[in-house]
Amino acid sequence: MGTITDLRLLGELEVHSTAGPVQVSAGKLQVLLAALLLHANHTVPTERLVAVLWEQPTVGARATLQVYIGRLRRVLGGGEQGVLRTRADGYSLVVDPEIVDLYRFRRLVEQAAAAGEVRRENALLRRALELWRGPALAGVPSAVLRRTLVVGLEQERWRALERRVETDLGLGRHGELVAELFGLTRDQPLREGFHRQLMLALYRSGRQTEALAAYRVARALLVRELGVEPGAGLISLHQAILRGDPLLARPAVEVVPVPRELPPDHAVLFGRGAELAELTAALPTERSVDMPVVAITGAPGSGKTALAVRWAHRVAHWFPDGHLFLDLHGYSQDPPLSAAAALTRLSRAFGIPAEELAEDVEELAARCRSVLGGRRVLLVLDNARDAEQIRPLLRAADGCLVVVTSRDRLRGVPVALSLGPLAAEAGRDLLGEVLGAARLAAEPQAVADLVDLCGQSPLALRITAVDLAGRPGVPIAAHVAALRSGDRLGGLALDGSSVRAAFDLSYTRLADPVRRLFRLTAIAPVRDLTIPTAAAITGLPVAETGRLLDALVAAHLIQPNGRYRFGLPDLLREYAAERALAEDSAAQRTAAARRLFDCLLHSARTAARLLFPDRPHAPLPATGPAPMAGAEQARRWLTAECGNLVTAIAEADGHGLPEYAGLLAGALRDCDFPAANAAR
Secondary structure (H helix, E strand, O other): OOEEEEOOOOEEEEEEOEEEEEEOOOOEEEEEEHHHHOOOOOOEEEEHHHHHHHHOOOOOHHHHHHHHHHHHHHHHOOOOOOOOEEEEEEEEOOOHHEEEEEHHHHHHHHHHHHHOOOOHHHHHHHHHHOOOOOOOEEOOOOOOHHHHHHHHHHHHHHHHHHHHHHHHHHOOHHHHHHHHHHHHHOOOOOOOHHHHHHHHHHHOOOOOHHHHHHHHHHHHHHHHHHHHOOOHHHHHHHHHHHHHOOHOOOOOOOOOOEEEEOOOOOOOOOHHHHHHHHHOOOOOOOOOOOOOOEEEOOOOOOHHHHHHHHHHHHHHHHOOOEEEEOOOOOOOOOOOHHHHHHHHHHHHHHHOHHHHHHOOHHHHHHHHHHOOOOOOOEEEEEEEOHHHHHHHHHOOOOOOOOEEEEEEOOOOOOOOEOOOOHHHHHHHHHHHHHOHHHHHOOOOHHHHHHHHHHHOHHHHHHHHHHHHOOOOOOOOOOOOOOOHHHHHHHHHHEEEHHHHHHHHHHHHOOOOOHHHHHHHHHHHOOOOOHHHHHHHHHHHOOHHHHHHHHHHOOOOOEEEEEOEEEEHHHHHHHHHHHHHHHOOOHHHHHHHHHHHHHHHHHHHHHHHHHHOOOOOOOOOOOOOOOOOOOOOHHHHHHHHHHHHHHHHHHHHHHHHHOOOHHHHHHHHHOOOOHHHHHHH
16 A cells, blocks of 8 residues: 555544555444544553443453554555554554644644734634534544544534634624524534624624524523523623624724743653543543643653643643743742743733733732633643742633642642653663664663663653764663763763752752751661651651651652652662762761661660560660550561661661671561571
8 A cells, every 4th residue: 555645533534545545444443543543643541542442341452452453554554654653551653743634623723823813814714624524533433432532523623613703703704604603503502602603793784683583592592401591791792782882893803812832742751641641531521611720740850841741732722722831940040930920921921011011919810810711721830849839820820721840749739640750661662762672672681771770760761862872882781881880870961951950959949957858868778768767867856857758758859658658769869878978977977877776776676575575685775766555566567677677787887887787686586587587
């Protein structure tokens, strides 16, 4: 077969190539192709495809999906267009958006919104609507697609048509619109916009009585079908017609700026299919209701902005009145953007002159609310410092879809998504996108080691991939060896981007006691910390230490490992250890380790006393954590801390406190605990 040249969704599903039409006759193949095309150039999770193909999937659904994928690859051929790629968590259909009618339609609608001149806007909308050959995906046998996606596509069509009619009215074409609008109000009886336009077209055509009758018909229908009165726009137009308002006769369309300020979606993004699906699921199915505030949080370099931009582009077509992107500089070399500056930028984006804007934050927020009220707008607030920075913006953008990214946890945001490290397979996919599959296939073990050394961090993986791409003759294994033997954080830097600099921006914004806990956590001779052991290394009360740990968790600089346990990922541990060596004296580091060893020794000897009260026991250290309640709690403590105790015994000499190796091993033997054998 020839090269794919045209893929059509706006009507019956059609595929065309240079050799002519391509038959996709099997119903399941049609559903699969449609699902992939609706998210072209993005990964569609396997679970999503299974759900679309089978409303009640069987045990073998995944295997059957792979069969259909193979059949679809054969249908599409091996040309440059329609390449079906297997990803870590799903499949992606790679096509030029210009050969898909849906994406041409959306591009033309966006161009129309930004045209700034009524005639050009009208012409672009007409070109866009001509792409529709009937109901979207007509004949494709999938109730799931019709429920979840086709309804939205049809809404896009009707919105574009409503706007095209509005521009026709603005161009004085009311007379020729009347017949079309009578048909549209029959086809879409619950869209008040078409009823309003029919009334206006009739009035401007000198048919005032019919315009009033059209209102009565619309009102009766809305009351009968929905039990509601018409909206304010329809009521105010009815009143204006009754009084013969001369302004109604003026065929003019106000040209309101429609900002399109999203950054290009050029980032390499892998392994976030589940997160994209979770974000989309958070959107209300009815676009007329208030939109949520969505927070994407995570550690430095976890890919928050890339995910936000990818998702914003994916849902942008639902927000025809504007897409805005503001970098709040919460973690940046530049000072954080003030609320007044951010609100001013939002207002200016919608055409409000600078001289009309107040300096007071509350007045600016009120002006923004009046501008954004009733509009479907998407607002991305990138790199927020904390909830306090975004609060005035959220008040101003009430009703808009707001997407916030931050290293802070942003407690209180309705929809919060916290990004963790990439899965190992997604990390390999990211490297493969830059380095090519052949180079990865030649050194599979080195690739696995490299993903692990990068802490499965998207930022670290991107940096190292670009670095290796610029040195095609360097084996991946040699690069791994260099990272292991030298300054790993220093090796993860390229052209102004570095993992160390990303960590610096988060670290320097912490309060001094939180920074101290972060540093000491890295040098603690245990695998992870509890609140009591963290209190021991800081020498602070347990309650205060708990608050400091909360601050580190909120900043994504420590990772909760289950209930009340905390640990540092490898790259953050290395960074924190660097800061400890630079900022804490050797005496301070040794004192912190001694307090932790004493805490563990006190607990281990307490456990021995509770388990074997009739035996002689060594004295307890002078201070320790809260006492244990009984033998059962002692056993639970020993089970939970076994790994930490063995690590502490092994690390004691390296901290200049070799005597604790014997003391801790002896305490474990007194408990008759198996870990004592490992410590000998």
